[in-house]
Amino acid sequence: MATEAQLILTSDVSGDPTNVDTGLIPLYKAGNENELDQTTGLGRVHLRSTTNKVLFAANAEGNDLAAKVYIINKSDDASLYVTVTINAQTIGKLYGGDFMFIPWSQTDTSANIEVAATNWTSSTGDIPVEYALFHEDTDYLTNA
Amino acid sequence: MATTAQLNLTSDITDDSLNVTTGAKPLYLAGGTTDVNTLTSVTKTLESTNQVDLITTGSVSTTHAYVYIKNKSEDASEFFHITIGSAGAGSPTDTEEIGRLYAGDFMWFPWDVNDDVCITPSVATKMTVEYMVFS
Numbered sequence: 643m644a645t646e647a648q649l650i651l652t653s654d655v656s657g658d659p660t661n662v663d664t665g666l667i668p669l670y671k672a673g674n675e676n677e678l679d680q681t682t683g684l685g686r687v688h689l690r691s692t693t694n695k696v697l698f699a700a701n702a703e704g705n706d707l708a709a710k711v712y713i714i715n716k717s718d719d720a721s722l723y724v725t726v727t728i729n730a731q732t733i734g735k736l737y738g739g740d741f742m743f744i745p746w747s748q749t750d751t752s753a754n755i756e757v758a759a760t761n762w763t764s765s766t767g768d769i770p771v772e773y774a775l776f777h778e779d780t781d782y783l784t785n786a
Numbered sequence: 787m788a789t790t791a792q793l794n795l796t797s798d799i800t801d802d803s804l805n806v807t808t809g810a811k812p813l814y815l816a817g818g819t820t821d822v823n824t825l826t827s828v829t830k831t832l833e834s835t836n837q838v839d840l841i842t843t844g845s846v847s848t849t850h851a852y853v854y855i856k857n858k859s860e861d862a863s864e865f866f867h868i869t870i871g872s873a874g875a876g877s878p879t880d881t882e883e884i885g886r887l888y889a890g891d892f893m894w895f896p897w898d899v900n901d902d903v904c905i906t907p908s909v910a911t912k913m914t915v916e917y918m919v920f921s
Contacts, residue, residue: 734851
């Protein structure tokens, strides 16, 4: 089993073009080179609430274990954003088309990853969000 | 000026393999289609296990930015705690941990520039972190 992630950045903001290619990075369990072996698969929700909704429920037993989270705002409207928080701490806003890929420490059961369609209204339409979790915590689903 | 980011994910954990590619997504200023226009790129070597502010809110003049962080270590046991909040003289008490960035791992996320991005090495034996901020 192998799971790999690659990020490619290109920019001409500076005078000389900037190009970053991480290559395909294998996703390992915490502190060793054993591959992550569990996933939620790819999911999709349509957000229509300005209040926080739990996307991933933290399991404190995952605290010392590795987990990687992928979230993308699939809206075509660049003004529509999804606010992503962990334990009420805002990480950032995913505007239409934006994605994030982060490690996730389930430091305690309050460390849920939550999303809110903060500027949604009945006239904006739903905000589609796709997501996936790759992890090693065998108890994860018992807490979901 | 144009800046794009693309993520590719492949996994055969499930019997039917998973392949996700975002395509090259343009990075815009908050809420519009104006390209980001500022780039900061830093490589830093840390020699203690104290928590420090890696990216401060004062270093960015917008309320929306994109952050790339990579752990350059080649020792699988070495990791960084990545947190968000105010480091406060090495005390982690008022920060929320996002995750642990193990050797070779990278992370990419939008940042609302309300609180500093902080980092804590797992060992004091010269760990190198690389980061970029687009805003």
